[in-house]
Amino acid sequence: MKSLTYSTQQEEKIEIPIPGTKLHINGILRGSWDQPLIILMHGLPSSNRSLLPFLGAKLLSESGFATLRLNMYDHEAGTRDMVDCLLQTHADDFDVVVEYVRKKNSPKIMAAGHSYGGLTILRSKAKLDAAVLWDSSHFECSKEFDDERDKTERPVVVEEEGIVAYLSGQGYLDSIPMVEERRKLMQILEEELAQKDYPLLFIAAGNGALLPYLQRYMTVANDPKELVIVESASHTLDDTDEILFKTFDNTIKWFEQYTGAK
Numbered sequence: 001m002k003s004l005t006y007s008t009q010q011e012e013k014i015e016i017p018i019p020g021t022k023l024h025i026n027g028i029l030r031g032s033w034d035q036p037l038i039i040l041m042h043g044l045p046s047s048n049r050s051l052l053p054f055l056g057a058k059l060l061s062e063s064g065f066a067t068l069r070l071n072m073y074d075h076e077a078g079t080r081d082m083v084d085c086l087l088q089t090h091a092d093d094f095d096v097v098v099e100y101v102r103k104k105n106s107p108k109i110m111a112a113g114h115s116y117g118g119l120t121i122l123r124s125k126a127k128l129d130a131a132v133l134w135d136s137s138h139f140e141c142s143k144e145f146d147d148e149r150d151k152t153e154r155p156v157v158v159e160e161e162g163i164v165a166y167l168s169g170q171g172y173l174d175s176i177p178m179v180e181e182r183r184k185l186m187q188i189l190e191e192e193l194a195q196k197d198y199p200l201l202f203i204a205a206g207n208g209a210l211l212p213y214l215q216r217y218m219t220v221a222n223d224p225k226e227l228v229i230v231e232s233a234s235h236t237l238d239d240t241d242e243i244l245f246k247t248f249d250n251t252i253k254w255f256e257q258y259t260g261a262k
Helices: 051-062 087-103 116-123 139-152 176-193 211-220 241-259
Strands: 011-017 024-030 037-041 066-071 109-114 131-134 156-158 163-167 173-175 200-205 225-230
Touching (some): 011 087, 024 051, 024 087, 037 051, 037 087, 051 066, 051 241, 087 109, 109 241, 116 131, 116 176, 131 241, 200 241
Parallel strands (some): 037 066, 037 109, 109 131, 200 225
Antiparallel strands (some): 024 066
16 A cells, blocks of 8 residues: 545434334445445544544445444443443444344455454454454453553543543543453453454554464464564654555555455
């Protein structure tokens, strides 16, 4: 990939109902259901307008893929609020999305997720044709931050909302139930990864804190699998054009290899 270029293409807003609730998940479809489709997952906190899913949708479409970039929570009526979400919530909702796409008869269903979005894919029970995890989170890394924060910070109480949460360094609320979930699921997730039977590409930020944990993911995952380390990259993988080129070039090649989109 010598340049990041893409053509103008119409996108469609999709509302996916969550069974047993009055809620829905917002997504943006680029392309059509009859193409190989990649579900794009943002990190925490973020949205489908963050750089990796936003730009990824456009570049993947140039290689013959349709994309569905999701918002796992939103500001609109009828959508989830971030402080009410656990990783398990995201994973269950991701399974709902996969079933929705399956009913559209897409020939291939794949996924790419950044950070907590990658962790959501790992927690999901959905059967995929391939997946790419962009510097996926790992709970032991989170535990180091949680333990340090316990020494120096106290939870914030938002009385009118009934919220008890940590105020993170990035300015968002990290709910106490989510912190407790991280500690409970730490070992379970690697056991679940060992049961995945579809191709997995791990893309790691060379300057990020997660590389040692992604290397552990590699020892647990089944073949086919691959680890690509993007040197000099931070967790967001958007530091330079060269870093973005390597991230998306490897992502596209992985999906082409296992789906034959071109």
